[in-house]
Amino acid sequence: MATMQRIQTTGLELFYQKGYFNTSIDDILKELSLSKGAFYYHFQSKEEYFISIVQNLLFRKVYSSLIEPIEGQEDPLNKIVACFDDALETAEHNFLDYGFVLSNFITEFNGKNPDIMNYLQDILKVWEVNLVTALQKGKSDGYVNRHIDSEAVATYLISSYIGIRTLMVEGNSKMLRYKYIQQLRQYFKLIEYKEPA
Amino acid sequence: MATMQRIQTTGLELFYQKGYFNTSIDDILKELSLSKGAFYYHFQSKEEYFISIVQNLLFRKVYSSLIEPIEGQEDPLNKIVACFDDALETAEHNFLDYGFVLSNFITEFNGKNPDIMNYLQDILKVWEVNLVTALQKGKSDGYVNRHIDSEAVATYLISSYIGIRTLMVEGNSKMLRYKYIQQLRQYFKLIEYKEPA
DNA sequence: AGGGTAACAGACTTAAAGGTCTGTTTTGCC
DNA sequence: GGCAAAACAGACCTTTAAGTCTGTTACCCT
Numbered sequence: 308m309a310t311m312q313r314i315q316t317t318g319l320e321l322f323y324q325k326g327y328f329n330t331s332i333d334d335i336l337k338e339l340s341l342s343k344g345a346f347y348y349h350f351q352s353k354e355e356y357f358i359s360i361v362q363n364l365l366f367r368k369v370y371s372s373l374i375e376p377i378e379g380q381e382d383p384l385n386k387i388v389a390c391f392d393d394a395l396e397t398a399e400h401n402f403l404d405y406g407f408v409l410s411n412f413i414t415e416f417n418g419k420n421p422d423i424m425n426y427l428q429d430i431l432k433v434w435e436v437n438l439v440t441a442l443q444k445g446k447s448d449g450y451v452n453r454h455i456d457s458e459a460v461a462t463y464l465i466s467s468y469i470g471i472r473t474l475m476v477e478g479n480s481k482m483l484r485y486k487y488i489q490q491l492r493q494y495f496k497l498i499e500y501k502e503p504a
Numbered sequence: 505m506a507t508m509q510r511i512q513t514t515g516l517e518l519f520y521q522k523g524y525f526n527t528s529i530d531d532i533l534k535e536l537s538l539s540k541g542a543f544y545y546h547f548q549s550k551e552e553y554f555i556s557i558v559q560n561l562l563f564r565k566v567y568s569s570l571i572e573p574i575e576g577q578e579d580p581l582n583k584i585v586a587c588f589d590d591a592l593e594t595a596e597h598n599f600l601d602y603g604f605v606l607s608n609f610i611t612e613f614n615g616k617n618p619d620i621m622n623y624l625q626d627i628l629k630v631w632e633v634n635l636v637t638a639l640q641k642g643k644s645d646g647y648v649n650r651h652i653d654s655e656a657v658a659t660y661l662i663s664s665y666i667g668i669r670t671l672m673v674e675g676n677s678k679m680l681r682y683k684y685i686q687q688l689r690q691y692f693k694l695i696e697y698k699e700p701a
Numbered sequence: 702a703g704g705g706t707a708a709c710a711g712a713c714t715t716a717a718a719g720g721t722c723t724g725t726t727t728t729g730c731c
Numbered sequence: 732g733g734c735a736a737a738a739c740a741g742a743c744c745t746t747t748a749a750g751t752c753t754g755t756t757a758c759c760c761t
Binding site: 507538539540541542543545546 | 737738739740741742
Binding site: 331343347353 | 753
């Protein structure tokens with residue numbers, strides 16, 4: 308793999324684990340057995356470097372795990388449950404979990420770097436739009452109740468996911484996941500299409 | 505106000521706004537026009553200082569805004585909605601919002617300082633226990649459906665609250681709050697006691 | 702083969718941050 | 732008033748981290 312990509316991959320891992328401000332360039336280079344020269348040959352600054360990670364790796368990561376599995380599918384509600392459950396299972400199996408990458412960064416950069424915040428919010432926006440689209444399609448296809456507010460549901464879904472991932476860092480993630488999915492299913496009972504009596 | 509408390513109060517504000525690791529002792533002292541000598545007379549280290557803030561100010565803050573308004577009240581579901589709505593309104597009126605203090609710190613310290621993590625998780629635990637108790641009491645008092653899993657509901661509530669507060673940092677907090685409360689009410693329709701037919 | 706450029710090594714500079722230490726001021730008390 | 736202890740000031744030390752710069756190695760192309 309090219310050096311530049313290796314630096315990005317390792318950077319995302321460490322930034323995720325320790326946070327952006329708490330991870331030094333030296334930490335990353337030590338992990339890779341590389342030198343300052345190598346790093347600053349490929350990137351102008353730590354900030355520009357981080358942005359490149361966000362736009363490449365982070366976006367792809369969120370997309371492939373939370374957006375793509377739902378996009379264009381039939382039966383959005385069950386797909387969403389399955390997708391969220393998969394994502395939580397992955398998190399559960401990490402020995403040490405560090406929360407939801409995207410929301411961690413949003414928390415870390417809020418009020419500090421509006422530039423980076425925009426890139427992060429963009430990813431959230433794509434996710435939200437995709438959920439709304441899926442719900443609307445679900446209405447057309449007879450899976451979703453036509454009276455629900457798709458945008459509000461999408462917001463609520465994202466909120467709860469961000470929150471449960473934050474809670475899961477504490478340890479008892481298996482139980483949390485179970486409870487969460489259980490309540491998500493309950494919630495969806497209100498959202499799904501009901502046969503007219 | 506005593507110097508020690510002033511240092512704590514200002515510290516919580518700055519830690520909240522800029523994060524713990526991104527706020528220097530000098531930042532806080534500059535804000536207060538105090539010197540290093542004053543600080544280290546009252547506190548042993550930055551860490552011990554932060555812990556004192558968590559145990560005093562942070563706990564009280566969470567307790568008074570999210571726990572106390574629900575504790576021991578009748579009709580828990582409506583109380584929870586009102587309480588959450590109040591808390592979100594406060595956040596909404598901050599020109600610059602920095603998210604939910606408690607979950608911000610949890611995100612920041614996770615994997616870095618298990619000691620501090622415990623103190624933070626303790627606050628979460630108190631919140632959760634209180635919600636569960638309120639829901640159980642609601643069952644006895646005929647406000648809450650006896651078949652619901654109180655612990656799962658509490659977890660789901662905390663998750664969604666943490667999440668919506670994270671989302672609200674981006675700006676359009678008024679709309680987010682509206683959508684969130686709307687969906688929360690929907691969700692509670694499943695939870696509330698239904699008159700036997 | 703050799704020259705040129707891309708890719709990298711690593712010492713160095715500069716700034717900031719946590720913490721120490723010595724000295725000074727203020728306060729409470731007899 | 733005087734004195735001891737609490738409360739604070741601020742220079743200083745040490746470490747760390749971002750970024751620079753000069754020099755060296757590896758690779759490609761004719």
